[in-house]
Amino acid sequence: MKKFLRINLFLATVCILAMAAFTACEGPAGVPGEDGQAGVDANETCKKCHNSTSGMVAKSKQLNHSLHASGEAWLEGTRNSCAPCHSNEGFLDVIAKKPAKNKYNASAAALTDPTSFSCRTCHKIHTAYDSTDYAFTTTAPIDMLIDTTKTLTLDFGTGSSSNLCAKCHQPRIVKQMDFNGAPTTAYTAITSYRWGTHYGTQGAIAGGKGAMEFTGAETYANSAHKAGATCASCHGAAASGISGGHTFSVVNEETGAINTNGCVKCHTTGTSALTTKINNTKTEIDNLLNQLGAKLDAFLEKEDGAYTGYIDLYDASANSNARYKNPNSGNVALPTVDNRTAAALVNFMLVFRDKSHGIHNYPYTRALLKNSIAALP
Ligand code: HEC
Ligand code: HEC
Ligand code: HEC
Ligand code: HEC
Ligand code: HEC
Numbered sequence: 001m002k003k004f005l006r007i008n009l010f011l012a013t014v015c016i017l018a019m020a021a022f023t024a025c026e027g028p029a030g031v032p033g034e035d036g037q038a039g040v041d042a043n044e045t046c047k048k049c050h051n052s053t054s055g056m057v058a059k060s061k062q063l064n065h066s067l068h069a070s071g072e073a074w075l076e077g078t079r080n081s082c083a084p085c086h087s088n089e090g091f092l093d094v095i096a097k098k099p100a101k102n103k104y105n106a107s108a109a110a111l112t113d114p115t116s117f118s119c120r121t122c123h124k125i126h127t128a129y130d131s132t133d134y135a136f137t138t139t140a141p142i143d144m145l146i147d148t149t150k151t152l153t154l155d156f157g158t159g160s161s162s163n164l165c166a167k168c169h170q171p172r173i174v175k176q177m178d179f180n181g182a183p184t185t186a187y188t189a190i191t192s193y194r195w196g197t198h199y200g201t202q203g204a205i206a207g208g209k210g211a212m213e214f215t216g217a218e219t220y221a222n223s224a225h226k227a228g229a230t231c232a233s234c235h236g237a238a239a240s241g242i243s244g245g246h247t248f249s250v251v252n253e254e255t256g257a258i259n260t261n262g263c264v265k266c267h268t269t270g271t272s273a274l275t276t277k278i279n280n281t282k283t284e285i286d287n288l289l290n291q292l293g294a295k296l297d298a299f300l301e302k303e304d305g306a307y308t309g310y311i312d313l314y315d316a317s318a319n320s321n322a323r324y325k326n327p328n329s330g331n332v333a334l335p336t337v338d339n340r341t342a343a344a345l346v347n348f349m350l351v352f353r354d355k356s357h358g359i360h361n362y363p364y365t366r367a368l369l370k371n372s373i374a375a376l377p
């Protein structure tokens with residue numbers, strides 16, 4: 001009896017919460033709603049998802065272990081230019097309002113009490129109150145932010161969930177982008193330590209779009225992954241330890257191993273062949289990235305001998321021992337940068353911050369790096 005009462009209380013509460021969306025909220029039978037329409041049967045609506053076997057609980061627990069839910073990026077959700085990719089509210093706001101990409105800001109209303117990513121960020125939870133609510137909040141092709149001077153469409157295919165991921169996991173605007181001028185003309189816009197692309201460049205690399213493609217000996221082609229696999233095929237494969245599922249992490253946090261449950265659906269020649277392929281790809285791309293880094297070494301910041309992806313300009317809080325513009329050590333100027341060097345710096349950052357070491361899109365990444373290396377003196 002007590003249990004029964006609790007269930008009724010639960011339904012009463014959710015009735016109030018869900019009032020706008022459905023007409024009546026009784027038990028299974030359903031009674032006519034206020035407006036005279038037939039009532040909605042909870043078994044047909046809420047219980048499609050709110051039951052113990054729908055996978056909702058598992059997805060929820062997994063998401064809690066994802067940086068999407070546990071990270072701190074959403075704390076930037078109070079800033080209008082960061083919120084579009086850093087908070088649930090900011091993301092839903094730009095999907096609804098479609099701001100122009102040179103003013104890609106979330107509205108003021110989305111900046112109060114921002115929250116970290118949840119089911120609602122990616123699925124239309126509690127819209128129709130039935131199983132269609134697992135539809136994605138967006139899968140539209142993306143007009144990439146990296147260049148505000150032209151339309152640059154990134155598209156993984158109609159309805160592809162990769163477009164959802166890449167709406168956030170794309171590089172941001174490179175200030176005063178004009179690398180189409182003469183290669184050796186000076187490029188003067190590098191004035192900050194954080195100049196260049198933003199962090200989540202995966203969409204650009206996986207989709208083979210948005211980089212500064214130098215013409216050269218290598219042709220630009222995409223990996224079979226672009227058309228055949230979604231981000232979730234690899235990142236959301238069957239869980240293994242704390243990886244896969246809705247953790248969206250392809251790397252097992254504890255062991256550092258790649259979760260290959262998604263890979264083996266296509267790579268059917270056995271684990272050892274796949275491991276060799278992974279290692280060869282990573283080694284080759286890491287070597288090429290370091291070769292490009294060596295050519296750009298005069299500009300790039302390093303920490304303990306490793307590139308950080310930033311320009312080695314003075315920044316009081318983030319780079320106080322910088323080589324250039326450091327008021328504490330003679331205010332040495334940054335060496336002159338020309339258009340082609342600036343473009344190569346962008347390419348370096350795109351691959352560096354992609355963090356897949358070539359696995360997202362090996363042929364494209366390889367061509368980008370090789371042609372960039374060849375284009376520099
Ligand atoms: C498409 C699946 C789906 C359907 C259908 C659905 N829900 Fe939900 N509901 C969810 C998800 C997902 C959450 C969030 C769970 C989480 O954050 O872990 C949720 C959360 C809730 C919550 C907690 C408060 C909140 O809003 O986060 C209540 C209450 C609730 N749902 C009631 C209902 C009622 C009542 C119905 C039917 C009228 C319903 N739901 C239909 C998926 C669904
Ligand atoms: C609304 C924006 C947004 C969407 C949509 C989104 N992400 Fe993210 N993602 C982020 C942000 C921001 C972070 C960093 C979170 C933090 O550190 O607090 C992140 C982190 C990650 C990480 C962890 C990165 C690391 O360095 O360990 C992975 C993996 C990831 N996302 C994959 C995906 C996949 C796959 C999808 C699509 C299914 C997706 N993301 C959709 C914004 C988004
Ligand atoms: C176009 C979407 C987008 C916008 C706009 C955006 N970010 Fe991000 N940001 C991301 C994604 C995606 C990640 C996670 C990348 C990853 O883990 O590879 C991220 C990661 C970060 C990180 C963590 C970096 C790290 O490696 O730990 C910081 C800090 C950050 N963003 C700050 C900001 C700030 C500040 C703004 C606004 C001035 C901003 N971002 C605007 C998409 C965006
Ligand atoms: C970062 C985006 C993202 C977030 C956050 C997210 N999902 Fe998903 N979800 C996806 C993607 C992408 C797929 C499709 C996976 C695939 O194609 O294998 C999916 C698939 C699902 C499915 C299977 C879909 C179906 O039609 O049967 C369920 C159930 C689900 N998610 C529930 C949830 C719940 C519950 C939450 C919150 C705890 C959540 N998701 C949060 C992106 C997300
Ligand atoms: C073919 C499989 C595959 C596809 C498709 C794929 N990824 Fe990855 N991704 C990987 C692997 C493998 C790594 C890690 C490589 C390593 O660290 O050894 C990775 C690394 C990452 C990282 C760095 C954080 C981490 O977990 O190491 C992010 C973020 C990410 N991918 C996001 C995406 C997004 C967004 C998409 C879609 C636009 C995508 N990935 C498509 C396999 C894939």
Ligand code: HEC
Nearest residue numbers: 223224225228229233234260262263266277278281362363
């Ligand atoms: C949709 C099918 C599919 C999935 C899923 C998939 N791959 Fe692939 N992958 C291919 C195909 C096809 C090729 C090109 C032929 C080849 O080299 O085997 C390829 C190539 C590769 C290569 C060689 C470099 C290249 O791109 O040509 C590596 C490394 C690789 N995949 C790793 C992975 C890893 C790791 C995963 C899972 C995290 C994965 N793949 C998931 C189909 C897939």
